[in-house]
Amino acid sequence: MTAADAYAELVRRSKELGVLNSCAAVLGWDQQTYMPAKGAGLRGEQMAFLAALSHQKFTDPKIGELLAAVEGSDAVANPEADAAANVREWRRAYDRATKLPEALVAELARVTTQAQQAWEQAKKANQFATFRPLLERVVELKRQEADAVGFKEHRYNALIEEYEPGTTVADLKALFAGLTKQLVPLIQKFADLPKKPDRSVLEREYAVDRQRLFAESAAVAIGYDFAAGRLDTTSHPFCSGFGPGDCRITTRYNPRSFSDAFFGVLHETGHAVYEQNLPAEHFGTPLGVACSFGVHESQSRLWENQVGRGRPFWDHFFPRLRQAFPAAVGDVSPDTFYAAINDVRPSLIRVEADEATYNLHIALRFELELALLSGDLAVVDLPDAWNTRFTALFGLTVPDDTRGCLQDIHWAFGGIGYFPTYTLGNLYAAQFMAAAKTQLGAESLEGDIRRGEFGRLKEWLVKNIHRHGQRFRAAELCRRVTGSSLVPEPFVAHLNEKYTALQAVC
Numbered sequence: 001m002t003a004a005d006a007y008a009e010l011v012r013r014s015k016e017l018g019v020l021n022s023c024a025a026v027l028g029w030d031q032q033t034y035m036p037a038k039g040a041g042l043r044g045e046q047m048a049f050l051a052a053l054s055h056q057k058f059t060d061p062k063i064g065e066l067l068a069a070v071e072g073s074d075a076v077a078n079p080e081a082d083a084a085a086n087v088r089e090w091r092r093a094y095d096r097a098t099k100l101p102e103a104l105v106a107e108l109a110r111v112t113t114q115a116q117q118a119w120e121q122a123k124k125a126n127q128f129a130t131f132r133p134l135l136e137r138v139v140e141l142k143r144q145e146a147d148a149v150g151f152k153e154h155r156y157n158a159l160i161e162e163y164e165p166g167t168t169v170a171d172l173k174a175l176f177a178g179l180t181k182q183l184v185p186l187i188q189k190f191a192d193l194p195k196k197p198d199r200s201v202l203e204r205e206y207a208v209d210r211q212r213l214f215a216e217s218a219a220v221a222i223g224y225d226f227a228a229g230r231l232d233t234t235s236h237p238f239c240s241g242f243g244p245g246d247c248r249i250t251t252r253y254n255p256r257s258f259s260d261a262f263f264g265v266l267h268e269t270g271h272a273v274y275e276q277n278l279p280a281e282h283f284g285t286p287l288g289v290a291c292s293f294g295v296h297e298s299q300s301r302l303w304e305n306q307v308g309r310g311r312p313f314w315d316h317f318f319p320r321l322r323q324a325f326p327a328a329v330g331d332v333s334p335d336t337f338y339a340a341i342n343d344v345r346p347s348l349i350r351v352e353a354d355e356a357t358y359n360l361h362i363a364l365r366f367e368l369e370l371a372l373l374s375g376d377l378a379v380v381d382l383p384d385a386w387n388t389r390f391t392a393l394f395g396l397t398v399p400d401d402t403r404g405c406l407q408d409i410h411w412a413f414g415g416i417g418y419f420p421t422y423t424l425g426n427l428y429a430a431q432f433m434a435a436a437k438t439q440l441g442a443e444s445l446e447g448d449i450r451r452g453e454f455g456r457l458k459e460w461l462v463k464n465i466h467r468h469g470q471r472f473r474a475a476e477l478c479r480r481v482t483g484s485s486l487v488p489e490p491f492v493a494h495l496n497e498k499y500t501a502l503q504a505v506c
């Protein structure tokens with residue numbers, strides 16, 4: 001078999017897997033939106049069946065033979081050719097999938113299912129002790145996973161690889177150290193503003209059907225194609241891209257909160273616009289898949305925070321908001337509203353945090369994950385370590401584990417290494433936005449946004465980020481798009497601008 005034939009066969013198999021995995025994604029979406037409660041048993045079997053089939057097809061030794069036939073051949077000689085990127089990412093995923101012993105995969109699935117149930121109970125009852133033995137098992141199994149996959153320097157490197165290929169503990173430590181050093185005094189400056197933003201204007205009566213229409217109009221404006229998507233209701237908002245022509249988002253509505261659903265929809269729309277603009281011809285292969293978790297998150301944060309909490313955006317949308325909700329915001333000034341949606345205030349819960357303090361929540365988790373994995377921190381000591389570090393970073397006392405180390409589900413499902421991608425997303429978003437302003441002209445881009453025109457920004461993102469799929473690793477993509485590797489400065493500059501704007505109205 002020639003290298004070209006081997007490559008063609010790999011593409012065929014990869015596209016077949018793309019179709020198979022998209023079937024599971026449809027079932028997963030249905031499970032979280034419309035599936036009746038009694039369908040859970042069958043759905044579990046359907047999902048397990050598809051997952052096993054997909055794993056079996058992907059770990060077929062034939063894939064290893066095909067990869068070996070292509071690697072080192074002319075087909076991948078040019079590192080920027082389609083084939084080179086696909087082969088590089090197939091190899092990474094294939095090695096990972098085949099190095100993990102089946103018994104370990106099965107045990108991880110079993111323990112994390114139990115751990116998630118135990119976590120839910122423990123969180124409800126504020127009882128870390130009942131979750132502890134399962135978390136100990138999860139940490140132990142993740143260590144075994146790292147050992148099976150192999151790593152340099154730190155076990156954690158093997159785990160990040162699943163979410164942010166190419167990023168290392170050393171990169172993240174440097175990034176978080178630089179960021180935290182600048183964030184802590186900056187957050188204090190926000191706290192010292194003479195007048196606290198009045199958040200209560202966001203907690204008035206906002207009729208749910210009008211919230212939906214308003215959020216949909218914003219999603220359409222920034223480029224979400226409803227002919228290739230939907231917006232449904234769920235308890236945990238998400239975006240699910242099945243493939244070309246079908247990428248769906250969900251949200252949840254609270255009639256006494258404007259921000260939850262609206263900024264949630266902007267966020268998921270950012271993810272969805274990325275998915276909708278991946279190159280359809282590469283569907284099922286790495287070139288048709290988003291670059292990394294961090295870059296995916298950058299697209300949601302860019303629309304939610306960089307654009308959606310900015311003054312120009314609300315110059316356009318605030319008059320429309322008043323039309324939609326005259327009773328709630330008829331007496332609210334644009335300044336008051338702007339201050340309310342940009343309030344920075346240390347708080348206990350990550351998912352409710354503002355865009356500045358949010359990253360301290362992640363810095364804390366990153367630090368603790370490293371210590372858990374290396375053995376420097378025993379699971380039994382986690383609540384104390386959490387509370388002590390939390391007070392040092394936020395100046396707040398953690399009242400209970402429910403609002404402390406039990407607040408997130410990630411560790412229960414084995415997602416150690418996942419959290420840092422949220423902050424990477426925030427930083428990438430700021431650095432991409434700064435590059436877009438430089439390349440498109442800051443003033444003219446602002447003018448666009450003020451008129452409710454988002455097409456040029458969206459097209460810039462498509463051209464520079466979306467259409468590449470996994471052609472480049474995140475760090476390389478960042479250098480190509482912005483001329484620099486990822487640094488905290490653009491994000492800190494964005495927050496400083498925000499502080500200056502708030503100073504004028506607070």
Ligand code: ZN
Pocket residue numbers: 267271297300
């Ligand atoms: Zn997200």
